[in-house]
Amino acid sequence: MGIEVVVEGLTKSFGKQRIWRDVSLTLPAGEVSVMLGPSGTGKTVFLKSLIGLLKPERGRVLVDGVDMVNSPERDIYETRKKFGLMFQDGALFGSMSLFDNIAFPLREHTRKKESEIRRIVMERIEVVGLLGAEGKLPGEISGGMRKRAGLARALVLDPQIILCDEPDSGLDPVRTAFLSQLLIDLNAQIDATMLIVTHNLDIAATVPDNMGMLYRRELVTFGPREVLLTSEEPVVAQFLAGRREGPIGMSEEKDAATLAAEAAAPRPQADGPRAIVPQLEPSPGLPPRRAVARRRERVLGMLDRLPPAARTAIQRTYATGGTPGVPGAPGTAGTAAATLPLPATGSGT
Numbered sequence: 001m002g003i004e005v006v007v008e009g010l011t012k013s014f015g016k017q018r019i020w021r022d023v024s025l026t027l028p029a030g031e032v033s034v035m036l037g038p039s040g041t042g043k044t045v046f047l048k049s050l051i052g053l054l055k056p057e058r059g060r061v062l063v064d065g066v067d068m069v070n071s072p073e074r075d076i077y078e079t080r081k082k083f084g085l086m087f088q089d090g091a092l093f094g095s096m097s098l099f100d101n102i103a104f105p106l107r108e109h110t111r112k113k114e115s116e117i118r119r120i121v122m123e124r125i126e127v128v129g130l131l132g133a134e135g136k137l138p139g140e141i142s143g144g145m146r147k148r149a150g151l152a153r154a155l156v157l158d159p160q161i162i163l164c165d166e167p168d169s170g171l172d173p174v175r176t177a178f179l180s181q182l183l184i185d186l187n188a189q190i191d192a193t194m195l196i197v198t199h200n201l202d203i204a205a206t207v208p209d210n211m212g213m214l215y216r217r218e219l220v221t222f223g224p225r226e227v228l229l230t231s232e233e234p235v236v237a238q239f240l241a242g243r244r245e246g247p248i249g250m251s252e253e254k255d256a257a258t259l260a261a262e263a264a265a266p267r268p269q270a271d272g273p274r275a276i277v278p279q280l281e282p283s284p285g286l287p288p289r290r291a292v293a294r295r296r297e298r299v300l301g302m303l304d305r306l307p308p309a310a311r312t313a314i315q316r317t318y319a320t321g322g323t324p325g326v327p328g329a330p331g332t333a334g335t336a337a338a339t340l341p342l343p344a345t346g347s348g349t
């Protein structure tokens, strides 16, 4: 099962540039979380800080008793092996076949025999739907396939925590829907704790159990998906609606004059209450996600402390007797993407 990641009071600057301050959150064990935020708000810096590749000047990141900020490098290095990382561009070596790219962490970090490495690599290649493409070079396949190869490589060391940095960047909406399903299927199969950094509203609406948002050098919010999806916080509402009107401007923050002009202008049509799309369920034939029952207990236990709109949304989800993610549970129909099979090998995704 995945392990919890506890972030406490994390503050990071580069010289005089403050990236974010006092970020605290917990990634619950085995659950899927998404971190949103306009470009440049430090989401990638946050991921790198979780694995100890960047050093925040204050705060702690606790993973299985090790503080990824302040512990000795040896402990951080060992604990990093519990993480699987999927970078934006797949970060593959251009001169190596997909097989060798995916085998790389096993050859680097373990003493496994080649036969064992082959078994593991081929298994992961199958999970991400790339069987048949293992002999190709990264330059010979599409961006979507490279991303899936990057995901396969993130999986070879059996990670308990998976971090994905904009897994959808450069993908069309259909490929993004397949990828969303792949992430949920993966969670059902390995029960790892997952954190996905994305701008993609479809992923944000359908994949995570929890969502957070970084903005103006702070964590605006982090909690059960219903909290962010029903939030009336202007920056959250603007981001989720993909509107120009609101505090977020082209260079992240609008100046006071622009905001004043917007306030004086006739208001655009109100968005109305946002509908919460059901969360994706694992593909048919896969086990239910084990995180679902744990999340239900956790979220119902914190109901009193949540804003009324989020409380109502959560009560609605669970009142039908439906447990999202449990196949066949009433009131939990998945989105169309939930029933799509994985793309066939070499499909060019």
Ligand SMILES: Nc1ncnc2c1ncn2[C@@H]1O[C@H](COP(=O)(O)OP(=O)(O)OP(=O)(O)O)[C@@H](O)[C@H]1O
Pocket: 014, 019, 037, 038, 039, 040, 041, 042, 043, 044, 045, 046
């Ligand atoms: N190693 C570094 N040294 C100095 N500044 C850095 C470093 N890494 C990132 N930054 C700065 O930190 C800020 C946040 O960058 P980051 O890549 O984390 O943003 P992001 O939210 O992931 O953006 P995007 O959504 O566009 O990928 C940027 O201003 C960037 O220039």
